Structures are given as C-alpha cells and as structure tokens.
Amino acid sequence: MEQHQRPLGRPRSEDARLAVLRAVDDMLVAEGYAAMTMKGIAERAKVGRQTVYRWWSSKAEILLEASAADAARELTVTPGVDAESDVTAFLTALRDFLTRSDAGLAYRALLGEAQHDDRVAELLRGTDVLGDAARACIAGVRARGALAGVPEAGADLLVAELVGPVLFQTLVTGRAAEPEELSGMARRFLAR
Amino acid sequence: MEQHQRPLGRPRSEDARLAVLRAVDDMLVAEGYAAMTMKGIAERAKVGRQTVYRWWSSKAEILLEASAADAARELTVTPGVDAESDVTAFLTALRDFLTRSDAGLAYRALLGEAQHDDRVAELLRGTDVLGDAARACIAGVRARGALAGVPEAGADLLVAELVGPVLFQTLVTGRAAEPEELSGMARRFLAR
C-alpha cells in the first residue's frame, strides 16, 4: 500500500532555497527593492533562473518568505509590569520594525507593491504580520483587565487605531515617532 | 532692455501636456499602475516619447500632477454643525478618497511606489495632500474651540492619529470603514 510519503524524483534542494532567500535579503538592503530583479536574484544566489521561477512567481513572494519569520519575531513583545507599558512596548517595537529593521524594510516594500498589484495584496493578507502582532498585544492587555468596556466585536477597529498612527508616520511622513509620542498613544489607546 | 517675459523658442504645447495627463488618468483605471509604462503613456497620448521625458522623469511624477488637484478637492470638507460632525465628515471623505476615488487610487499607487523609491517619496512629501487636508480639518475644529487642551506643538502627532486608522484599514486590510466606525473615531479624537 505504501503511498509515497516523499514525492517522486529528485528532491528540492534546500541549499538552493536558502541561497535564494539569502540573496533577496542581501539585495534588498544593498540595492533596494526597485533594483531587485528575478534575474539578479538567480545570479546572486548562483542558481539557475528556472529554479527560481519553479518555486516562486515573483520577487514579492520570495521577499515575503525571506522576511515573514523575522517580522513576526521582531513584533513579539514580552509582557511587562502593566497594560500601558505593554502597549508602549508594542508601539516601540512597531516603530523600530518599520523604520530601522531589515524585515520592516521588506514589509514596507511589500505593502507598497500591494498597492498596485492585487496578487501581492492577497499574498500579504495571507500572512498579516502587523495585524497578528497587534491582536496578540490587545489580547495580552485584555487578559490584564484593560479595555474591559470595549466589545470584542470591533477587534479590527482596535487594531487599526493601535497600528494606524505609527504606520502613517512611517509611510507618509517618513519620520520615526518619539518615545513620548508612543507612550501618549498607548495611554490614549487604553483610555477608551 | 526687454528681458524675455516668455522664453525663447517654440513654447510648450498645452495640448500635449493635457493629453499626457489624461492618458495617465485613463490608464491607471483601465490597466492599473503596474501595467502603465512611459512608452504606453506616450502612445496613448499620441505624443512623442521624448516629449514625455522632457517634462516628467517618471510615471509617478506624471500621476502626481494628474491627480493632486482632484485629491485636494476631494479631501476638502465644508464645515457643518459642530466639531464632531466636521471630523466625521473629513474621515468619511478620507475613506471615500482612499477606497473609491480615482485620485485616491493614484495616491495609493504613489504612496506604494514611495516605499521603494526615494525619489517618489521626496516627490510625495513635496505635496502632502493627506497631511494638508488633515491639518485644515484640525484648524477648523480648533477655530470652534475643540481640542482646546491640546498644545499646538504636536500637530504632526494629531495628524497621524486622525488619519492613521483609516489609512491602515485601507492599505493593509483593504476594507472600507463603516460609518459608525468613522464617527467613533471622530468622537475619540476630539475627546483627548
């Protein structure tokens, strides 16, 4: 009866996969998203061009795979002394992610591409790092008794009000929020 | 002494200029930003390719010129009965702009491009339609006596907290805010 637990033929090369992910990571920082090409990625990874196209259909897809894990890790905040400090810590992590981190640079590039490519938009909604991290933060402070008067129903709205201001500052003004601004946002967020 | 009030040589063709702006507007809706090319724009406008490059250096620049005036107009809100209704009206206009309007589609494409092209980022900050409109809204409600306890100093922060949530919903979740959500945002914004 033996069904193939492994598919037929030569197995996918893990070396090639990692080389491609690595190349994309490096090139994003070194040359920027716009200058990155599928051809350049293959050459930098020392990999056949067809091998890239076989497993990914766009540079956005590669970049997402290369940065999603880092993004989630950088946005995970360990609980502190109280709800307000937790929210402040999350907003600080969010600011650092969006303005300083390589994974954040990748996320911004992907979010940008999503604005004029529906396939990338879908892709990005499949792994909503920002939303997931924000929801985790909100669940944490709820477990502490904060936001008691706020119904669970409007969870998406809460996420938007928590993440939106910092996202706006990064995306449109290009300015990183100051610590006092972040703690102010956290205080007002919890005082609703 | 007669200094040239008009520069020497054949003057720029206004017909060609308008034809290019028109072509970009049409193509954005018909084919999307990604499919738009400088070559395609010139052909659609029935204009020489060099003529396009002579006056604009990228499709982003053309698109900004083609949509900035519409954007500013769509984000201008006439004062209503009180501060809260004014803010709600602004947020509603912002939502409609970002999710339904052609000019908003252009703005999202430009903001997206700005995330991986520094020249577009600079360009966009030169004419900050979202920020200007938000500041106008805030100045309006301040003239009504609202936000009295909030110092003028943190104006940028106010703009971010006003615009951020709706921008987040549009850009990352792709969802248009409900009217109750918008009025809730307006109420909380004024209650700080």
Next chain:
DNA sequence: TATATTCGAGACAAGCTGTATCGTAATGAT
C-alpha cells in the same frame, strides 16, 4: 531672416521577463 526650442516619429543598445531546452544529478519503483 536667424536663432532657439518644442514637436512627433522612430532608431538604437541595453536590460529584464518568462518560457523552453540542454545535459546532468538525485531519488524512488521495478
């Protein structure tokens, strides 16, 4: 008339795209 600048049109080299094909390598089935 002479000069200067723009116009539409198109040539041109360079680069990327996505697919196809080559011979080779690695794995499972018989």
Next chain:
DNA sequence: ATCATTACGATACAGCTTGTCTCGAATATA
C-alpha cells in the same frame, strides 16, 4: 541494476520597456 521522474545549473530565445539620440518640421523671439 535499470528505468522513470523530478530538480538542478546553464543558456538561448522572442518580446517588451528603458532612456538617449537623431531627424525634419513647427512655432516662437530677436
């Protein structure tokens, strides 16, 4: 051991866009 199947790196290929350059013609000023 041999075969079938799939992935591998490498490369060729047509099609497209890019940005620059050139051409003759048009339209303005001096």
